[in-house]
Amino acid sequence: MNNTINEVSKKLRAQEYKLTPQREKILRVMLENKDKHLSADEVYILVKEKSPDVGLATVYRTMELFLDNDIIHSVNFGDGCKRYEYGGEKDGHHHHHAICLECGDIIEIDEDLLEDLEAKVSQDKNFQITNHELKLFGYCKKCAD
Amino acid sequence: MNNTINEVSKKLRAQEYKLTPQREKILRVMLENKDKHLSADEVYILVKEKSPDVGLATVYRTMELFLDNDIIHSVNFGDGCKRYEYGGEKDGHHHHHAICLECGDIIEIDEDLLEDLEAKVSQDKNFQITNHELKLFGYCKKCAD
């Protein structure tokens, strides 16, 4: 993890940004919650637990900075706020989500499986695809009728 | 179009809801903008042009009603607000979107092409899929390098 933090620090410095103590704390929270989809407020609460003197505005500004520098990416599940996950867009196409309409559980789908579709769209529509986002809605094992 | 309005009216009455004049005006705006993705505020502005005495709260409440009754569906492009499009979820899996990162253009993709992927996910994860949402990001013909 410290290795990752160093890499991020380097990436930021390359763009003349600093990895300040606050930003590092926020980054640590993102790394410790790689599997979750945290809202800005949730990040804020988690950061506050260990460092009570970090402001919510700093969290928002840091998320924006991390997004711009491709350190995190955001997803929107339509629940009223943006959610963030460690890992940039340019790290390649990332995983999909299956969202249970009953219990709200989110299942990660690591396989890609969109190559054929993308090939067709790129050809038919003359659209150069750099990334994608797929959400499947339905019912998980527990909740299926 | 009047035909569609009658169908919606029937659908609502079946659930003991009325197609009030306000709701009909909102529905007309949705029908006149089938190809667009309107925010609540944009719908409000369009409705106001012809009927200045309709309130924004009514637009929000009507969108909720139309969503519940599968008359419209919503999409979220991460720009700070929900967007709505005529046509329900249950009308079958609907089209995908290719979003140009340069000019913001949204290209509709009518083909589905996700059957194989869904079959695999449903089997591997034991997840019963009822709908999906796919966004492709990249560069359109005009903007491609």
Add this chain to the structure above:
DNA sequence: CTTATTGCAAAAGTTTTGCACTATA
């Protein structure tokens, strides 16, 4: 008449911004 629906204004929730203060190179 009785109940659903509406408009308005207020409230709630998320995100952004202005500004004075602080840390840091």
Add this chain to the structure above:
DNA sequence: TATAGTGCAAAACTTTTGCAATAAG
């Protein structure tokens, strides 16, 4: 000591809600 970064509070936006007035069966 310049400049980037921060915390706080205020503002901006989207969405929801309470409530009295209205409309419609």
